[in-house]
Amino acid sequence: MNSTSLPTMFFIGNDLNVNRLGYGAMRLTGQPGNFGRYADWEAGKQLLRRAIELGVNFIDTAESYGPGDNEELIASALYPYPDDLVIATKGGVLKTAPDSIRADGSSKSLRRSCEASLQRLKIDQIDLYQLHRPDPNVSFAESIETLAELQREGKIRHIGLSNVTISQIEAARQIAKIASVQNRLNLAERAGEEVLDFCTQHNIAFIPYAPLGAHPLKRGAPLANTEGTLTEIAAHHDMKPNQIALSWMLHRASNIIVIPGTTTISHLEENIAAASIALTADDIKLLNEAQAF
Template identity: 50%
Template sequence: MIRETFALGGQLPVRRLGYGTAQLTGPGYWGPRGDARDAVAVLRRAVELGVTMIDTADNYGPSIAEELVAEALHPYPEGLVIATKGGVVRTSDSAWHVDGRPERLRAMCEASLRRLRLDTVDLYQLHRLDPEVPLAEQLGALDELRAEGKIRHIGLDTVTDEQLSAALELTSVASVQNRYNLLDRSSEPLLKLCEAHGIAFLPWFPLGNGSLTSDPVCAEIAAAHGTTPGQIALTWLLHRSPVLCPTPGTGSLVHLEENLAAGAVRLAPEDKSRLDSLG
């Protein structure tokens, strides 16, 4: 039996299949993508279909994705969890600069709150650890923001299991966000640590950046279930671990509905065994 919800931080119940906003921006997550009205329609439809966690970031656009979230969904319905990220500065479609200085993290978080029209963000994720700034200082800045009521829960993006263990010695962590999918399980030790501590694992590129939508094994199993290969790849994540909370992104209403329908697919034991063996 698949558990359909997860208690983020042990407090906030979310549907495990959420929605990520990166694809609402242009190539390289830079600039706008088409008509903003289309993005607004996708966000609103996601919530209509039962999504209770929206995952965004200040550098998607930059700023554009957060602004679209607010335009589409504010005032936010009760029970909708908003997650965003900070700690990376964009200067072009191919330039990403990590900045974990406490004063910069505070400024980024407060700017996200303004764009999202929030007093408190449910989940604020450190988008990358800054190797030039002590971890205690980076997490200390987020702890201060949490104490001030500007952050409800802290998350980490792209970390190792050793880094998560070090972070847990300094503060509580509600989520991690790492690359993980049917064919890329390099973060398996991190997943096990998340399971041990009740931490949500939000896998990015849950569809392998599109490659899993044409995987032959997924296609064969999908044909037997009357579904699509992408739905099989997503439902495998839901079967794989109760802490995995995929947030697949798309700018298409058709693909959105397809992705979210994956939550209703149930794999037979032999299907899961075949998919498990792919890794």
């Protein structure tokens, strides 16, 4: 059966044109728990530069990755930035240890986080600034109103959300334009598909985290080593299972921007190559129907 067409670009907020296979920089931090400075700083810089060479123009990070160290590494490697590079970061989460992390969506915290990210990234405006997660102890409206104020002040260009429900997206849209949503979703974990479908209907970029199923406190991606339908389709295309898993996400909806993370250039190159895979309608049907990987 003929392969399906695969859009390669998406406009975030209707004006930021990005390649739909980007890079999630979270792994370039200390371990465990993405805590502390990345152990091989120079290797991290080389990997980021290689990503740009391969056409990546969307990089996702967050203040809590380190905290702060990940943003500093990006600036160290890539500043002054290419004109088309879009850097997305997140605020509203405080991390003091690998296993000590909590939301703080207060106006004071978000303002401090935003200002600190601007300084670490060496920029005057953040392309896409995302609320890392809703804070149960702070009014959700307060968090969004603060982001809207920062946007009016010119400190952020577009507002994004992460770890949210449809009702929260709708509530946020009453206060400000929402350009993106970043929730967990991958071939084996599909609880986020209703949110994805909502975003697709409203032309909101959907940025699935853990696109290969990796756990934040564990190494490795479960979908990279598997058996069954995924492996069979991978063999047919002469690709690896993780590449097919990423390609499935790109085929799933045209507003998806996939951000696989890795610490090696060889895996980076594998991930980027997934954007060139043309899955057939039969491939997609089998992957959609498969229950286990």
